Each structure stands twice: as C-alpha cells, then as structure tokens.
Amino acid sequence: MRIQAGEFGEAASIGQTINIDGVDYPFRPVALLSYRDLQAHTNGTLAIMAQETIMMLVGALGVPGSPLPRSMDARRFDGEPQLLSVDTDGMVASNTMGWHLFTPFSDPPKSLELKEYGPLALDMGHLVPMTMADPQKFGFDYVPEVMVMYHANPFTNAGNRTLVEEGLRKLDLVVSINIYLDEATDFADVVLPEHSYLECYNLINFSHDTRGLQISQPVVKPLHDTMDGMDILIELAHRADFLFGEDGFNTALNRLLELEDPYRLDLGRKYKFEEILDMQVRTHSHGEKTPDWYKRHGNDLKRNLDKHGIEERLGVRINTDIYRGIPYWEASPVHERDADYDFFLISYKSYMTTYADTATNPIMHDL
Numbered sequence: 001m002r003i004q005a006g007e008f009g010e011a012a013s014i015g016q017t018i019n020i021d022g023v024d025y026p027f028r029p030v031a032l033l034s035y036r037d038l039q040a041h042t043n044g045t046l047a048i049m050a051q052e053t054i055m056m057l058v059g060a061l062g063v064p065g066s067p068l069p070r071s072m073d074a075r076r077f078d079g080e081p082q083l084l085s086v087d088t089d090g091m092v093a094s095n096t097m098g099w100h101l102f103t104p105f106s107d108p109p110k111s112l113e114l115k116e117y118g119p120l121a122l123d124m125g126h127l128v129p130m131t132m133a134d135p136q137k138f139g140f141d142y143v144p145e146v147m148v149m150y151h152a153n154p155f156t157n158a159g160n161r162t163l164v165e166e167g168l169r170k171l172d173l174v175v176s177i178n179i180y181l182d183e184a185t186d187f188a189d190v191v192l193p194e195h196s197y198l199e200c201y202n203l204i205n206f207s208h209d210t211r212g213l214q215i216s217q218p219v220v221k222p223l224h225d226t227m228d229g230m231d232i233l234i235e236l237a238h239r240a241d242f243l244f245g246e247d248g249f250n251t252a253l254n255r256l257l258e259l260e261d262p263y264r265l266d267l268g269r270k271y272k273f274e275e276i277l278d279m280q281v282r283t284h285s286h287g288e289k290t291p292d293w294y295k296r297h298g299n300d301l302k303r304n305l306d307k308h309g310i311e312e313r314l315g316v317r318i319n320t321d322i323y324r325g326i327p328y329w330e331a332s333p334v335h336e337r338d339a340d341y342d343f344f345l346i347s348y349k350s351y352m353t354t355y356a357d358t359a360t361n362p363i364m365h366d367l
Contacts (some may be wrong), residue, residue, distance in 0.1 A: 008032075012058040013065075020064065028058060029065030041334045049327035062180050072211035108139025129154065132170065146173045150229060155183040177232050194229040195222055202293070203277055205234065213284055215294035219325075230273040244268050259283050 011030045018027035032051045038044055103115035110116060111279055112131045113124040131138050147168070154164045168187040174222035176188035185191050194200075195218075195241050202216040227235075237249035244250065250265040253276065263279040265271060274291070297303075302320045311317050322330070 004205060005108070008054075009058065012060060014058055018064050023032055026063040027065055028060035030058065030060050031055075031067050033067065035109050043322060043330050044332075045322050046327045046330060053327060062182070108141075112140070112144065125154075125156045129158050129160060129167045132167040133163055145171060145322075146175070148175045148177070148233075149184055149188070150177045152231065153182050153184040175236075177229050192232050193224065193226045194232060195226050199223070199226070200228045201277060203280055203294075213281065213294065215291065217295060228273050230276070234270065234273065238270055246252050257283075263287075275320060 008030055012028050013026075013030075016027045017024045029160055032046065032055055034051060038047050038051075041047070055061050055066070059251045064197075103111070103118070106116040112128045114127050114131060114133075115124055118124055135143050154168075155161055158164050165187070168184075173190075175187045175190045175192065176185045177192045177194055178185055179194055180195050181191070197216065199218045199222060200216075201218065201301050204214045204216060234243065234249065237243040238269055242248055244267055246267065249269075250267050250269075252258070253273070254264050257276070259265060259279055260283045263283045265276065265279065278291050281289055281294065303319070305311070305318055
C-alpha cells in the first residue's frame with residue numbers, strides 16, 4: 001500500500017503545468033476510479049470519501065490528465081417528495097421529481113430538444129446542437145440568440161463536438177455560471193463565478209418516495225468575489241425582466257420546488273436564495289421546521305432510528321457513524337476470511353460502458 005501511495009504521489013506531478021493552446025494548466029496525470037464494485041460494499045461510503053479526498057489533495061480534479069468532475073445539481077430534486085400512488089390505469093404512478101416524462105406531440109416541435117418526438121422525453125438536450133444548426137429545417141419560427149449555461153458543459157454531453165462549437169458561435173450572447181474554466185467557458189462572452197459547494201447552503205433530497213431533507217452548509221467564507229448560483233440566476237431574471245408575474249422565474253421556482261401556501265414565493269417580490277430555502281423547508285415540514293433546525297441537528301434519520309427502535313425491533317443495523325466530514329479506516333467484511341469458502345468469484349461492469357455513457361468516452365471519440 002505504501003509503495004502504491006508513493007507511486008501515485010510521484011505520478012501526480014504536483015507543481016507541474018502543461019500548456020494547451022497558449023494557456024498554462026495544472027498537469028495531474030493520475031486518477032482513482034471506482035464504481036459499484038467499491039461503492040456497494042460495506043463501508044463503501046468511507047472508501048469513496050477517501051478516494052475523492054486523495055484526488056483533491058493532489059489537485060487532480062477537472063484539470064488535464066485527471067477525471068472531469070461532473071455535477072448533477074441536487075436542487076432540481078428538492079421539494080416535497082411524491083409518495084407512491086395508484087395511477088388511472090391501476091398501475092403505480094410515475095413520480096420522477098424534477099423531470100418531465102412526457103411531452104405532447106407537436107408538429108412543428110416547440111422545444112429545441114425535440115421532446116415532442118420522444119415517447120419518454122426525459123432529457124434530450126444532446127439534440128440541441130443539431131437543431132440549432134438549421135432551425136428552419138425543423139420548423140422553428142425563432143432562432144436562438146442567447147444561451148445561459150449553469151453547471152453545464154455541452155461538450156461533454158453532446159456527441160458531435162463540431163456541431164456544439166458551431167452552435168455556440170452562432171449565438172449573440174453566451175453566459176456561463178461555473179466554478180472553473182472548461183471548454184464551454186472558452187466560448188462564453190461572460191463567465192459568472194459562483195460559490196463552490198463548500199461556500200454555500202443547499203438542501204438535498206435525492207429520493208422520490210421517502211420524506212427527509214439534508215442541509216449542506218458552508219465550511220468557509222467565499223474566498224473570492226463570487227455569488228451563489230441561484231442568486232445569480234435570480235439577478236439575471238430580474239435584470240432581464242422575467243422574474244415577476246405568472247410567467248416569471250418565481251412562478252417556475254414555485255412549481256419546481258413544489259412550494260405550497262403559505263410558503264409560496266410572491267410573484268412580485270425578489271428573494272435571496274437563503275430565503276427560498278427557508279420557504280422550502282417550511283413547506284416540506286408543514287411549517288414545523290426552519291433551516292436553523294437543520295443547521296443544528298442535520299438529518300433526523302439517526303434520531304428516528306433510535307426513537308422507533310429499528311435495530312432492536314427488526315434486527316437491522318443502519319450504521320450512521322460513517323457519515324462524517326473526514327473519512328477514516330474501518331475494515332469491510334470482505335477483508336475477513338470465511339473459513340467455509342476457499343474461492344470467491346467477483347463480477348463487475350466496466351465503468352467505460354456503464355449506462356452506455358459513450359458521449360464522454362474518449363476512446364469512442366477517436367473511432
């Protein structure tokens with residue numbers, strides 16, 4: 001283990017840079033990659049935390065030679081979870097928060113993603129570069145002029161990079177809200193830097209059939225002249241005059257976050273994101289809790305497990321001790337020898353083909 005750690009640190013080339021198209025970047029040609037084979041084991045959470053901590057320590061995230069960090073912003077899943085229910089056909093209703101599973105057919109289409117042509121139009125954003133190349137061909141009566149990218153890099157999720165580049169060059173204005181520079185920011189007219197996740201508040205509910213919120217809190221004050229990403233969007237909507245009214249950004253937030261009276265956003269008022277989080281918590285808890293409660297207590301899962309005697313009553317132990325800010329070593333049962341077995345067979349799936357995610361596969365790009 002010490003030999004491997006030494007080789008990894010040496011290969012990380014800490015302090016070295018590489019010049020790409022006249023720009024100097026940190027050069028860190030190392031990576032720690034894992035998937036279900038590590039995550040799904042007992043104490044897999046600790047292992048993944050340790051893996052990411054090592055990558056951060058050597059500066060090998062989002063720079064040449066290292067993996068690209070890809071973020072799925074959990075805010076889109078916030079709000080009151082939709083519990084299982086019976087649909088009109090007697091089957092379980094499909095409740096996938098944050099996504100529109102069906103878009104009525106329309107010819108010509110209304111969306112650049114061509115969602116009207118998809119039976120399960122979950123997310124077809126990768127088609128936008130194609131439709132932007134020739135909007136008239138698809139029957140659009142408008143031509144896109146402005147693009148705002150928020151936590152997004154179209155070069156990593158669209159198959160034809162040439163079309164992406166051509167589409168961005170056609171736009172009159174490109175704005176990127178980001179925490180680092182990437183291929184997309186090279187084409188942006190304006191880059192608006194936002195807080196990192198260590199500098200801002202957020203609420204997380206990455207679940208569709210259970211109730212519970214977790215709060216993400218800043219651990220340091222903002223190091224630079226940045227803003228929370230949602231506050232940037234609110235400010236842009238205000239200056240562009242589409243924040244207020246029935247068709248405004250506040251209306252969209254009420255719908256997306258599923259805010260309920262009396263905690264819905266006033267359609268004629270400008271809010272700070274922390275105020276919106278407060279209203280979201282109150283909606284979610286039916287007025288019983290505030291963000292301050294979550295700041296003091298965090299998630300109430302541990303208290304509920306103890307209160308209802310889950311381990312004693314059902315014999316199921318949920319180890320919540322591992323949910324800490326810094327990883328620590330705790331052996332997994334897979335490291336213990338089982339006297340009843342001399343041979344173990346472990347299967348796995350290559351991370352290069354997981355979910356058929358070929359859009360970001362560099363080998364496929366070279367074919």
